[in-house]
Amino acid sequence: MTELKMYFPGKLVMGKGALERLTEDITAWNPERVLVVTIFPLLPLLKGLIDSLEARGVVVSVDTGIVQEPTFADFRELMSRAAPFNPDVVIGAGGGSVLDIAKLVAAQVGNPQPLEAYVGNGLLQGRYRKLVCLPATAGTGSEASPNAILVDDTDNQKKGIISPYLVPDVVYIDPLLTLSVPPAVTAATGLDAFTHCLEAYTNIYAHPFIDMYALQGMKLIAENLVRAVRDGNDVDARAQLILGSLLGGFCLGPVNTAAVHALSYPLGSAFHLAHGLSNALLLPHVMEFNLVAAPRRYADVALALGCSRAATDEATARAGVGKVRALIRDCGIPSRLAEVGVSSASVPDLATGAMEVKRLLKNNPRPVAWQDAVDIFNAAL
Amino acid sequence: MTELKMYFPGKLVMGKGALERLTEDITAWNPERVLVVTIFPLLPLLKGLIDSLEARGVVVSVDTGIVQEPTFADFRELMSRAAPFNPDVVIGAGGGSVLDIAKLVAAQVGNPQPLEAYVGNGLLQGRYRKLVCLPATAGTGSEASPNAILVDDTDNQKKGIISPYLVPDVVYIDPLLTLSVPPAVTAATGLDAFTHCLEAYTNIYAHPFIDMYALQGMKLIAENLVRAVRDGNDVDARAQLILGSLLGGFCLGPVNTAAVHALSYPLGSAFHLAHGLSNALLLPHVMEFNLVAAPRRYADVALALGCSRAATDEATARAGVGKVRALIRDCGIPSRLAEVGVSSASVPDLATGAMEVKRLLKNNPRPVAWQDAVDIFNAAL
CATH class of the missing domain: 1.20.1090.10 (Dehydroquinate synthase-like - alpha domain)
Structure with a gap:
């Protein structure tokens, strides 16, 4: 048996309608600002979560800018909005593209390393914000992996960022988020x-x-x-x-x-x-x-x-x-x-x-x- | 499918001799004091770990006081030694009795709740120290569970303490720790x-x-x-x-x-x-x-x-x-x-x-x- 090293999300909740329970987990961290990275069609399904966070005094910012497999440039553009907002918690709700970039945003906010310094395996030195992943396609598995993929604009190649810090703190697996996938x-x-x-x-x-x-x-x-x-x-x-x-x-x-x-x-x-x-x-x-x-x-x-x-x-x-x-x-x-x-x-x-x-x-x-x-x-x- | 809620150890390492890698994980937390709760016969197998921590300037205290299924009184006695030492990290290395009590010590140090307040399910309000579990019997599974069991001296009944905070941060599964089990x-x-x-x-x-x-x-x-x-x-x-x-x-x-x-x-x-x-x-x-x-x-x-x-x-x-x-x-x-x-x-x-x-x-x-x-x-x- 070869040696195995594995990183798990700290908490995993799975079930139809489970998403209703997420507010409690997030407010337990006492956040002031929460960034939701998602896609436009999911907003109605996330309304309950966002409303309940706002009702508890949390400032929520929603970003629906990522609509395809993200590039380095897409990440920098998203960070130009995320960095000044300075969220305490990043929630990614979507398919692989959205989850991957949400993971990277959570790892980049408050982190002095530039993206170039941590492309590759094991180079990211930490994550300073909480990270929640809500998969909305049954495919990527990004919610449980230490991987994120970005397309490098300079050579049009997919580059992997692999780090234990890219494994989320909390994962909710709610099949209701996937019903509208064509x-x-x-x-x-x-x-x-x-x-x-x-x-x-x-x-x-x-x-x-x-x-x-x-x-x-x-x-x-x-x-x-x-x-x-x-x-x-x-x-x-x-x-x-x-x-x-x-x-x-x-x-x-x-x-x-x-x-x-x-x-x-x-x-x-x-x-x-x-x-x-x-x-x-x-x-x-x-x-x-x-x-x-x-x-x-x-x-x-x-x-x-x-x-x-x-x-x-x-x-x-x-x-x-x-x-x-x-x-x-x-x-x-x-x-x-x-x-x-x-x-x-x-x-x-x-x-x-x-x-x-x-x-x-x-x-x-x-x-x-x-x-x-x-x-x-x-x-x- | 019923709703599932599960807590994982953040990091799991498994393999023959894997224990050699643990020092690195612990020193990444920059601890000043580490408490090792174990049993006397395991000390030779833990010597490398303890020596390498001490070589990095960490003060290590070893407690081998738990030799059978622990009682409330055993826990209090162990805490009377652990509380003044005030470890940043608690390592449990042993069978179920040792792991269970190490989990509880990690949860009790720096925690104002008394034991009586958190016996039961979901009553523990936090854990303020890092927790590492090293199973040395293949049985308990305590290293992966949110459970700990103590015998209540007043009625001689086993009482469960169940909390997400009792799931360790890091688990090393090294079969070499189990070779001497009769x-x-x-x-x-x-x-x-x-x-x-x-x-x-x-x-x-x-x-x-x-x-x-x-x-x-x-x-x-x-x-x-x-x-x-x-x-x-x-x-x-x-x-x-x-x-x-x-x-x-x-x-x-x-x-x-x-x-x-x-x-x-x-x-x-x-x-x-x-x-x-x-x-x-x-x-x-x-x-x-x-x-x-x-x-x-x-x-x-x-x-x-x-x-x-x-x-x-x-x-x-x-x-x-x-x-x-x-x-x-x-x-x-x-x-x-x-x-x-x-x-x-x-x-x-x-x-x-x-x-x-x-x-x-x-x-x-x-x-x-x-x-x-x-x-x-x-x-x-």
């Missing part, structure tokens, strides 16, 4: 969460403590994703799905992702694809590439997806890939790169970009050379 | 941890998030307990076992235990039996009593223990009880109350005592009346 976003974000679990379970650095989160996460997502895509108001499916996504988030800190995410990054940057969609487009192809290197682990994945055990682990594993293909198909989202405008001419550059994401490629159960990446992109075209 | 203690504490998982999984308030910990915990303990009992130096078995025990601890906060623990409390108090042993003596009998009320859940337990699925859930569940009996037998500890000096004459009083433990009995999947408790004790005689 079917295509539900599908893409759900498959992203699934990929977090799968890449942790089949990871070179897999660990029995994390395996538990990964297997349960895959099971919950596989069982509930299509239900939630077809009927967004299915609260039970939404609840199981957002739990699966949280479990994927727990996988991200200590074990993290691998080749799907590494290959997905340049794809997302070059073609402005949503992170979940670019993962979903690559997922079955990376699984096929990887499974020969870890047939036992991929067989376990297949069993968690409800496949029966076949004659060999490899055969079981291949059935699992079939199940993932069916899941993507049943979600009704694009399943080929060509459908989203990726041409074969771009593949060499995409492969070159993927080779840069060494921090994730090193986790992959099978080494990925440039030619392998080319082959995977071509298979996915 | 076989009988390994067995009893391991069966206690198993019972935490089982009673959470079959609980009225069971939750899918906790089910995951419970099932994985039962599996790890069932697979490794006899190995660790037979060869205490089997580091891999010890590592899997202490992970199972941690998972049992995660079950304790949000879901908690049920009738096994409720019936075990008066047994432990009246006959001075170790907590793990008194649970083990009752476990199969409570399982048999309960399984008719929750055959599906008890069948899942059996499957986690490696049983095959039988014709009905109830039959599968009964095979699980057989597996638990075999586990207890293979551990070589007493399996009948009569073997540890309990006579049938004491059963009515034991049953009356158990009926008092309403906070746990309410969790049980089948209501337990006084006569039921009498029958269970008699079956276990």
Whole structure:
């Protein structure tokens, strides 16, 4: 058993309507100013929280400026508003983009380090404001991870900031926040969460403590994703799905992702694809590439997806890939790169970009050379 | 899905020899004084930690006064030494008794509330000192739970103190601390941890998030307990076992235990039996009593223990009880109350005592009346 180091949110509350209880946790900190980073469509669902904070004399500022995967420039712009407001508490309510930037704002307020000084792993020296995360998509798992991702405007690459200080103090998982997520976003974000679990379970650095989160996460997502895509108001499916996504988030800190995410990054940057969609487009192809290197682990994945055990682990594993293909198909989202405008001419550059994401490629159960990446992109075209 | 509220230790480190890394975490808090609550036999294993803290100018005080399940009086006596020392950090290194009292010391130093004011659930108003827990038995799970138990000297009853403030800041799970635990203690504490998982999984308030910990915990303990009992130096078995025990601890906060623990409390108090042993003596009998009320859940337990699925859930569940009996037998500890000096004459009083433990009995999947408790004790005689 390899050594495991893991950071948890101090308090986790999960349940339909649980958000009603959050005011009490926040007022226990006696804050004067609370910054809510969110998106415009969530404001009606956050009104009760904001009103009850204001009724207790807390000054609340709401920022809805982040509407896509944030860049360094977006972060600086948001900080130009957040720094003078000087919140005691930062609440992020939204998908991965919103949670990631809320985490970074909480870490930056009152912190003399500039952003450049802490891009990377373990460079952030502290966080001086309370941080609350409220996921509103079942995908990112950012609420449970020490990671945040920003696009570097200078090279258009996604850069990771990884630090224990980016794990929130308090997390509320309320499926009611996810009911209005449209079917295509539900599908893409759900498959992203699934990929977090799968890449942790089949990871070179897999660990029995994390395996538990990964297997349960895959099971919950596989069982509930299509239900939630077809009927967004299915609260039970939404609840199981957002739990699966949280479990994927727990996988991200200590074990993290691998080749799907590494290959997905340049794809997302070059073609402005949503992170979940670019993962979903690559997922079955990376699984096929990887499974020969870890047939036992991929067989376990297949069993968690409800496949029966076949004659060999490899055969079981291949059935699992079939199940993932069916899941993507049943979600009704694009399943080929060509459908989203990726041409074969771009593949060499995409492969070159993927080779840069060494921090994730090193986790992959099978080494990925440039030619392998080319082959995977071509298979996915 | 019912609402779940859970408190986590902020940082969890797990691995053979991981303890070597703890000094860094503690010195990051810049403490002047550190109190180590432990037992004498662990001192050689803690020497490296203590020496490295002292080498950094930290004043370390070591207290080895707690050698059995602590009473209110024991706590007061320990506080009479701890309060004047006024530690910035309290480290508990030991089994459940040591961890529980270390948690309470950390919560009491600098806290104007007297003990009487916070015995019960949710009454502690804060903790003003850092708390580190290092489990040295694979059993209690106290390192991951918001619970501490003290024996009330006035009525000889075990009283629970339950508070989010009793969850440690930092937990190190190092199997090397458990190698010297004797076989009988390994067995009893391991069966206690198993019972935490089982009673959470079959609980009225069971939750899918906790089910995951419970099932994985039962599996790890069932697979490794006899190995660790037979060869205490089997580091891999010890590592899997202490992970199972941690998972049992995660079950304790949000879901908690049920009738096994409720019936075990008066047994432990009246006959001075170790907590793990008194649970083990009752476990199969409570399982048999309960399984008719929750055959599906008890069948899942059996499957986690490696049983095959039988014709009905109830039959599968009964095979699980057989597996638990075999586990207890293979551990070589007493399996009948009569073997540890309990006579049938004491059963009515034991049953009356158990009926008092309403906070746990309410969790049980089948209501337990006084006569039921009498029958269970008699079956276990």
